[in-house]
Structure formats: structure tokens, C-alpha cells
Amino acid sequence: MVSAVRSVRLATRLTAVPRASFMRSTTSTTSVAQRAAFSMSARRFKSEVIKETEVPVSVYTPDSKGVASGNSDHFSIPVKASRAPEPIVEHEEDAVNPLEDKVFKQMPRTLQRMSVMGKVIIITGGARGLGNHMARACAEAGAKAVVIFDANQDLGDEAAAELHQKSGLPVSFFKVDVRDGNAINAAVQNVVDLYGAPDVLVNSAGIADSNIPAETYDPAMFRRLIDINLTGSFLMSQSVGRAMMDAGKPGSIILVASMSGSIVNYPQEQSCYNASKAGVIQFGKSLAAEWAKFGIRVNCISPGYMDTALNKVPALDAQKKIWKSMTPQDRLGAVDDLNGLCVFLASDSSSFMTGSNVIIDGGYTLY
Ligand SMILES: NC(=O)c1ccc[n+]([C@@H]2O[C@H](COP(=O)([O-])OP(=O)(O)OC[C@H]3O[C@@H](n4cnc5c(N)ncnc54)[C@H](O)[C@@H]3O)[C@@H](O)[C@H]2O)c1
Known part of the structure; x- marks a missing residue:
């Protein structure tokens, strides 16, 4: 319960940091509190990866003139499911497995x-x-x-x-x-x-x-x-x-x-x-x-x-x-x-x- 409350507080603090100041903070002027909030929440959510089946991509080139122009490229790339690892064959203590x-x-x-x-x-x-x-x-x-x-x-x-x-x-x-x-x-x-x-x-x-x-x-x-x-x-x-x-x-x-x-x-x-x-x-x-x-x-x-x-x-x-x-x-x-x-x-x-x-x-x- 305590940890749930704490993570909500941390998330709130992180989202409350204005975007501009966040960009600055990654350079030099980050307050200790902001840095702590960022690194703690990053650590906290590290394992909660949402696995995508396809990755949405947005590409902006000089020709596309930005999102507003409507000339940007938006597409998705498929994600190949990683091959299931070879099952490790557990040999029974008493089994005899001849070399094939x-x-x-x-x-x-x-x-x-x-x-x-x-x-x-x-x-x-x-x-x-x-x-x-x-x-x-x-x-x-x-x-x-x-x-x-x-x-x-x-x-x-x-x-x-x-x-x-x-x-x-x-x-x-x-x-x-x-x-x-x-x-x-x-x-x-x-x-x-x-x-x-x-x-x-x-x-x-x-x-x-x-x-x-x-x-x-x-x-x-x-x-x-x-x-x-x-x-x-x-x-x-x-x-x-x-x-x-x-x-x-x-x-x-x-x-x-x-x-x-x-x-x-x-x-x-x-x-x-x-x-x-x-x-x-x-x-x-x-x-x-x-x-x-x-x-x-x-x-x-x-x-x-x-x-x-x-x-x-x-x-x-x-x-x-x-x-x-x-x-x-x-x-x-x-x-x-x-x-x-x-x-x-x-x-x-x-x-x-x-x-x-x-x-x-x-x-x-x-x-
Ligand atoms: N167990 C030890 O601490 C130890 C240490 C050093 C050397 N060895 C040597 O290892 C060998 C095997 O020992 P182990 O501990 O498996 O003994 P074990 O008694 O478990 O097995 C010996 C096997 O030899 C067979 N055998 C006995 N006399 C026989 C005979 N006249 N003709 C045909 N088969 C016969 C028995 O039926 C048995 O299946 C022996 O030569 C023993 O001297 C054993």
C-alpha cells in the first residue's frame, strides 16, 4: 500500500516537471529532487516492459516539414517474436541417454x-x-x-x-x-x-x-x-x-x-x-x-x-x-x-x- 502511494507521488512529481525544464535538467540544472524522481521511477518501472508486436515509427525529414505539414512518415515495423529458446533437457538422475x-x-x-x-x-x-x-x-x-x-x-x-x-x-x-x-x-x-x-x-x-x-x-x-x-x-x-x-x-x-x-x-x-x-x-x-x-x-x-x-x-x-x-x-x-x-x-x-x-x-x- 505504502509503495503504491509512493509510486503515484513519484509519477505525479515527474509529470509535473515542465517539458522545457526537464530538457534543461538533463544537462546541468536538475534539482536533486527531480533527478531522484527520474532515476527512482526509471528503476521502478524497468521491468514493466510492454512488449509490442509492432513498433510505431514517426520519421521527420527536412522534406516532410514536420507533423503540422502532414508530410511526415508514420508507419509501423513488425516485431519478430524471438525464437523460443531450445528447451533444456533435464536428465533424470537414473536415466541412461545414449549418444545419438x-x-x-x-x-x-x-x-x-x-x-x-x-x-x-x-x-x-x-x-x-x-x-x-x-x-x-x-x-x-x-x-x-x-x-x-x-x-x-x-x-x-x-x-x-x-x-x-x-x-x-x-x-x-x-x-x-x-x-x-x-x-x-x-x-x-x-x-x-x-x-x-x-x-x-x-x-x-x-x-x-x-x-x-x-x-x-x-x-x-x-x-x-x-x-x-x-x-x-x-x-x-x-x-x-x-x-x-x-x-x-x-x-x-x-x-x-x-x-x-x-x-x-x-x-x-x-x-x-x-x-x-x-x-x-x-x-x-x-x-x-x-x-x-x-x-x-x-x-x-x-x-x-x-x-x-x-x-x-x-x-x-x-x-x-x-x-x-x-x-x-x-x-x-x-x-x-x-x-x-x-x-x-x-x-x-x-x-x-x-x-x-x-x-x-x-x-x-x-x-
Ligand atoms: N568399492 C571400493 O571401495 C573399491 C576400491 C578400489 C577398488 N575397487 C575394485 O573395483 C571393482 C568393483 O568393485 P565394486 O565396489 O563395484 O564391487 P561390487 O561388489 O559392488 O561389484 C562387484 C561385481 O563383481 C561380480 N563378481 C564378483 N566375483 C566375480 C567372479 N568370480 N566372476 C564374475 N563376477 C564376479 C559381483 O557379482 C559384482 O556384480 C573390484 O575389482 C574392486 O576390487 C573397489
Whole structure:
């Protein structure tokens, strides 16, 4: 109410200023009150723009001799409605939006090379966790087909069905234990028959044992973990590498190791896991050197502590606080925090990169 009264007063004051004195006032003799009235009302009404559909124009030229002569030009120019802005597509958190061919073609070369357009990608451990999210990322980054290898039948089948339903891409699931060389070979051959030779292997299948002192470690458990994490990396790489070589195709193998392959975790004792991941890193480097001649690149991703089911063990709750406190970013990695790195290593933009071990850990290994 107060402001309405005030604006009426201001408007009155402005219109009360004689035209001549207004013209003068814009030069030098404007009273403070007049200037205030002008600038305040201008500010006040700035947002109240009446949008015209056409703009009335009056043009006075020396020939027209002014309005009184009737020789002035009066006309209107049409106003083009400004084009409605492109709607911003809000992607649902959980949606998978595959890269469309027409969008890919419009992308600058640098971004095209950062995609995995047209590539056939096998991801082990893709039923859940980090592997599952890397599979989604590959689907979004242009993969021609995504293939999940996992030992968990229900989760794997569900994950493949969901990824296919969300992306519309060809997605397959093979129930394969990465310790089973024959099953791996049969499954890889089937992938070749279905989609052609794989371009990329992401080996994310793995398990962890922790809080087991070495002096009481059950040797059978030790062997099992090494068999899954290290021998599994070898069997998968060998089978997929052979398929790439047979097809004369370059390829990228990404082994998910861990920062535990380079440092010793604290406070939990987990010698076997740490040794298995150190083995994966050194295996990856050796393979990179051997297979460069085939155009096959091999790199490792070494995550720090990630917030996945692997770590959702009540016994680890207290230790998670310590892990966080030792991580400069003061958090565990999110389940999709490896996605960008995975796509980069799978893509041609990392074509001069092989034998690298990329640690992605929120800064944990800085201390
Ligand atoms: N979560 C972390 O903090 C963390 C940190 C560093 C490294 N990693 C590594 O990342 C990888 C993925 O971890 P995650 O957290 O997503 O674990 P996760 O347990 O959520 O997923 C692992 C997947 O691998 C599958 N798998 C397990 N054993 C298998 C086998 N023998 N054959 C085939 N599939 C098998 C499981 O069924 C599961 O789907 C693992 O290699 C893990 O060691 C995890």
C-alpha cells in the first residue's frame, strides 16, 4: 500500500516537471529532487516492459516539414517474436541417454574422440557397483553394444534388462565366473558372433577381504581372492585380447585395480587384497608392453575408497570415518565417480596412453 502511494507521488512529481525544464535538467540544472524522481521511477518501472508486436515509427525529414505539414512518415515495423529458446533437457538422475548419431556428428572432433561411438564393450562385474555404472556411462558415450559378464545370475540379468530398457541399446548378459577360462572363451566367441570383435574390455569383477591379519589368513581364502582378482584379470584379458588380435582390431583393456595396489590401507589388515591389486597393476603394465604391437592398450584404474556394496559391511562403519578423515576431499567416492575416466581410457582420445595406472581417490594417496 505504502509503495503504491509512493509510486503515484513519484509519477505525479515527474509529470509535473515542465517539458522545457526537464530538457534543461538533463544537462546541468536538475534539482536533486527531480533527478531522484527520474532515476527512482526509471528503476521502478524497468521491468514493466510492454512488449509490442509492432513498433510505431514517426520519421521527420527536412522534406516532410514536420507533423503540422502532414508530410511526415508514420508507419509501423513488425516485431519478430524471438525464437523460443531450445528447451533444456533435464536428465533424470537414473536415466541412461545414449549418444545419438546426429548429435555425435555435430560434436567437435575433440569430443568425438572422447566418445566410444560404435564400440563393442565387455564389462565384467557389470551387474552392480562400479562396473554397472561404467556400463551405463559407456552406453551414454556411444557404445554400439554393452556386454555384461558377471557371476551373479539374477543381478546380472536384471542389470542388462534395465540398461537395455533405459538406453534402447543392444545389451547382453553372460553368467560367467572370471575364474572359468573355458566359459569365458565360449562367451567371448558368442560376443564376436553377436556384435563383432570387442573393442573394449573393462574388468571390474573383484572381491575384497579385509580385517584379516596375515598370521590367521586362511590359505584357501587367500587363493580364492587371488584367483578372482588377479587370475580373473588375466583370463579375461587373454580371451578378449585374442579376439581383438584375430580381428586385427586395435583395442583398449581397462583393469580395475585399486589404490591398495600401491599403498597399504589403514587401519584394516588386508594383505591378500593389496597383493592381488598390486599384481593387477604389474600385470597390466606387462600386458601393455607386450600387446602394444597389436594396437591393444592396457591401463589400470585404481580407485580409492568408494561408496559401494563392497564396503557396505557394518563391521567397516567405524573404519569408514577414519578413511574419510584421511581423504583430502573428506568423502568416499560415489559409485559413478569412475565413469569419466573409464570412457576416456576406452576412447581414442587416450590413444597414446598404455601401461598407466590412474589413481582416482579424492586425494587419499597424497598423505
Ligand atoms: N568399492 C571400493 O571401495 C573399491 C576400491 C578400489 C577398488 N575397487 C575394485 O573395483 C571393482 C568393483 O568393485 P565394486 O565396489 O563395484 O564391487 P561390487 O561388489 O559392488 O561389484 C562387484 C561385481 O563383481 C561380480 N563378481 C564378483 N566375483 C566375480 C567372479 N568370480 N566372476 C564374475 N563376477 C564376479 C559381483 O557379482 C559384482 O556384480 C573390484 O575389482 C574392486 O576390487 C573397489
